[in-house]
Amino acid sequence: MTTAKTDAFELTVSRAAAFAKALAHPARIQILQVLARKKTCVCGEVVSELPLAQSTVSQHLKALKQAGLITGEIDGPAVCYCIDARAFNSIRKEFVSILDSITADVDCC
Amino acid sequence: MTTAKTDAFELTVSRAAAFAKALAHPARIQILQVLARKKTCVCGEVVSELPLAQSTVSQHLKALKQAGLITGEIDGPAVCYCIDARAFNSIRKEFVSILDSITADVDCC
């Protein structure tokens, strides 16, 4: 009785909320920035770029992966993380279109 | 030792994360949609449009207000909520520009 009632809402709205939730922590946004900037698909370098412990960064990476925004493939002893460009852009587009629909209608007050 | 370390990140990143956090629940997105759609600044009608208890909706409204996305002014016994169009668009623009900067650089994998 305390879980988010995401079932009771429209699917597009729930998906947009899930996307927002994935970006709802500065560490995860910065991780995406790092992954986007580095041309090679660096993995653990992410940790050294963040002011957080390795285990904490790993948790954030897991959250981003579960949100479908990044992928991680094993590369020797390391793991190579990448933005899933296709999925990211798709979800992002849906999110932004919801934002647009909101701002477009604002004319009260 | 469990609070989000938002201080340790760039301000723009932290602000973007705060914006995302405000939208990280379907109820809050739907509230914004309702406020945007209704031309008059309806207040408690929001409650009747959502599948949640009045107190819960009130909490979500509070969260949106604290995020600076909506305003609420007393109108008789009722309270009139409105999207703060200026603030909303400003924060939204900053957020989207961060999204754009991420997607623009994606060419790994």
Next chain:
DNA sequence: TTATATCATCGTATATTTACGATAAACGAT
């Protein structure tokens, strides 16, 4: 003044989030 309506807040319960250290698991190198 006394209701009635509207909304916020309180109290409460539970789940989730955030963070860290410690440990386990997987791999390459010696």
Next chain:
DNA sequence: ATCGTTTATCGTAAATATACGATGATATAA
């Protein structure tokens, strides 16, 4: 086989978030 590196997971602790009913506060109406 053993060691070092890298990453994930476990265990744990504390803060937040989510949800609801009950109660309080405020303003209009009677």
